[in-house]
Amino acid sequence: MDFSLILTMYFTLPKIRSSFSRRVEILLIVFCLSVLICINAYGSQNGGSMITVHYPMQNTAKEYGLLGTSISVQDGSADEIKVDVNGLEELTIVPERKFICFTVKLEPGENTIEISAYKLGKKIGSVTKNVFRRSDLSAKLRKIPSSFKRDYFHMKDNAECAECHALTHSEYDMKPVSRANFSSENYDIETIVSTTSTCYSCHKPIASLPFVHGPASVWSCLSCHDPDTSPKYSVLKPDNEICYKCHEEQKNKWLARKYIHGPVTIGKCTICHSPHSSEYPFNLMMSTWDLCTNCHYEKGTGKHIFADRMFTDGHPTKGKDDPYRIGKELSCASCHNAHASEKPHLWSFDVNTLFELCRVCHTEYGS
Ligand code: HEC
Ligand code: HEC
Ligand code: HEC
Ligand code: HEC
Ligand code: HEC
Numbered sequence: 001m002d003f004s005l006i007l008t009m010y011f012t013l014p015k016i017r018s019s020f021s022r023r024v025e026i027l028l029i030v031f032c033l034s035v036l037i038c039i040n041a042y043g044s045q046n047g048g049s050m051i052t053v054h055y056p057m058q059n060t061a062k063e064y065g066l067l068g069t070s071i072s073v074q075d076g077s078a079d080e081i082k083v084d085v086n087g088l089e090e091l092t093i094v095p096e097r098k099f100i101c102f103t104v105k106l107e108p109g110e111n112t113i114e115i116s117a118y119k120l121g122k123k124i125g126s127v128t129k130n131v132f133r134r135s136d137l138s139a140k141l142r143k144i145p146s147s148f149k150r151d152y153f154h155m156k157d158n159a160e161c162a163e164c165h166a167l168t169h170s171e172y173d174m175k176p177v178s179r180a181n182f183s184s185e186n187y188d189i190e191t192i193v194s195t196t197s198t199c200y201s202c203h204k205p206i207a208s209l210p211f212v213h214g215p216a217s218v219w220s221c222l223s224c225h226d227p228d229t230s231p232k233y234s235v236l237k238p239d240n241e242i243c244y245k246c247h248e249e250q251k252n253k254w255l256a257r258k259y260i261h262g263p264v265t266i267g268k269c270t271i272c273h274s275p276h277s278s279e280y281p282f283n284l285m286m287s288t289w290d291l292c293t294n295c296h297y298e299k300g301t302g303k304h305i306f307a308d309r310m311f312t313d314g315h316p317t318k319g320k321d322d323p324y325r326i327g328k329e330l331s332c333a334s335c336h337n338a339h340a341s342e343k344p345h346l347w348s349f350d351v352n353t354l355f356e357l358c359r360v361c362h363t364e365y366g367s
């Protein structure tokens, strides 16, 4: 029932009003107005109280592209839950348990997650959460805006989750990293992982992209995340501190070279590599070409390598087969080492002049 309608009627019907004294009239107006305010406040909170979001909090800041989410809806109130991220429909879930858990993908920058409850095809309530994904690959997204804040899930007691999930880590979360540990047994890796890792039930999607990093593929999460830190499960900074613990061979090789690439010098391996899994070989955050041109924008314009002197269009840097690295596509990494080199411009070959460099691929230039 709409109380504003009653209020309008009251004011437009002088006959009813004239039958009241001035005092009663004022009291009635005050009463109607307060009812109106209460109804409005209740109405706008209705969606919010029907859906309870346990995680994430409003205005959370994250690092990577996956966000574990857990909500509950009033028993029997909804028959379908829809999740939209940045206006695009991402998930549709039929609620079957008290707690509904899912993972959403985040874009770099600000994301709007709208969770809506439906009954018989009609929207009966919705809540919106904003989440910021920080990224070193864009100057604008490097800093978390002041309205967003990192929120550490594992710093809270989360007792309500413990009903179904194991919340204390175990020795199995710090497995030796060799895949052999797993392949030697006769089951599939998923079965072993799901029964031995305490992280798996909530973080399953983190290691499910096509290119999985060694320790993440065997769910040795604690080989990088320390449970005895505050915030809990922190990793050493800068990242190369953890990376070089296992990649000692690379450390010795690269740090001994004359020229070291900017981001490697400052120890930020995870600017380019996901420590968990990714869609690209070497667990790269993007394809090599996209990754490099993100920071070296001008090299992606097609004018790289004496465009003015020899070719009007510049030398190709992608979209061709790499004549030296058979089976790979030509990219920035065809000529440059992403980490370090003995040669100027981080050339990836043992060459001293430009001409020698050209001849690595263009054997027709003679020797
Ligand atoms: C009533 C049991 C129950 C409770 C309570 C519960 N979960 Fe879950 N959760 C599950 C089940 C079962 C799964 C496996 C995925 C599925 O089948 O939906 C799951 C999966 C997840 C996932 C992974 C989703 C994915 O994309 O694979 C996350 C994240 C998660 N839960 C977080 C939480 C958090 C946080 C809490 C506490 C606020 C919580 N859960 C409480 C039952 C529960
Ligand atoms: C009850 C489900 C649950 C379990 C079990 C769980 N996590 Fe989480 N974890 C979450 C949720 C929810 C978040 C916050 C959302 C996100 O980052 O996806 C989170 C966040 C994190 C973070 C980011 C920092 C923070 O506290 O927000 C790290 C690191 C992490 N988890 C590591 C682990 C490791 C390692 C394990 C296993 C030892 C583990 N988690 C087990 C649900 C869980
Ligand atoms: C090789 C080291 C390494 C391994 C192994 C690893 N992580 Fe991480 N993880 C990191 C780093 C580095 C970060 C970024 C931390 C930061 O910047 O605060 C991170 C961040 C996270 C986050 C937070 C992501 C966000 O959006 O902020 C979660 C959740 C997480 N790890 C879970 C896991 C789980 C679960 C496993 C086991 C499958 C795992 N990690 C294995 C290095 C690792
Ligand atoms: C606990 C040991 C461990 C740590 C810590 C570790 N790695 Fe690894 N890494 C491995 C193993 C094992 C492999 C798989 C080697 C193989 O397949 O030959 C690997 C492989 C890789 C690869 C190559 C993937 C490929 O497809 O060839 C990259 C890139 C990489 N790691 C980057 C990193 C970065 C960046 C860090 C730090 C955030 C890191 N690693 C930390 C153990 C580790
Ligand atoms: C600027 C981006 C960038 C940074 C920063 C970076 N890498 Fe890489 N990394 C790459 C690319 C690109 C490749 C693949 C090169 C190719 O195609 O041959 C790669 C390959 C690798 C490999 C596998 C091949 C090899 O050479 O052994 C490992 C291991 C690795 N990186 C570890 C690291 C570690 C550890 C750090 C931090 C010290 C780091 N990377 C920093 C871009 C980067």
Ligand code: HEC
Pocket: 136, 137, 259, 261, 262, 263, 271, 272, 288, 291, 292, 293, 294, 295, 296, 332, 333, 336, 337, 338, 344, 345, 346
């Ligand atoms: C996060 C930003 C970032 C990314 C991503 C990045 N670079 Fe760089 N790069 C730098 C910085 C910073 C320098 C140092 C700038 C300077 O010294 O003038 C640099 C320098 C270089 C140089 C010049 C070295 C010299 O001595 O002239 C080359 C070549 C180069 N990068 C190639 C690459 C390639 C190839 C990739 C992709 C695998 C890449 N970069 C990805 C930031 C980046």
Ligand code: HEC
Pocket: 289, 292, 293, 296, 299, 300, 304, 305, 306, 315, 316, 317, 331, 332, 333, 334, 335, 336, 345, 354, 357
């Ligand atoms: C065919 C080989 C080749 C490829 C592919 C290539 N480069 Fe270069 N790059 C060179 C050479 C040669 C130089 C030395 C400077 C020159 O002569 O232009 C150079 C110089 C550079 C420099 C440092 C000098 C400067 O102008 O600041 C950067 C940064 C760089 N390249 C980035 C990239 C990026 C990013 C890509 C991928 C889009 C790429 N290169 C692809 C050969 C290559």
Ligand code: HEC
Pocket: 305, 311, 315, 316, 320, 321, 322, 323, 324, 330, 334, 335, 354, 355, 357, 358, 359, 360, 361, 362
């Ligand atoms: C990593 C291998 C590589 C290196 C190093 C390299 N090129 Fe190329 N170059 C290519 C590829 C691949 C193409 C494209 C060929 C095609 O279109 O099929 C190409 C195309 C060209 C072309 C266009 C004509 C043609 O053959 O299609 C010229 C000219 C050229 N390169 C000159 C140079 C010069 C000069 C250098 C040294 C500064 C150089 N290249 C270094 C791989 C390389």
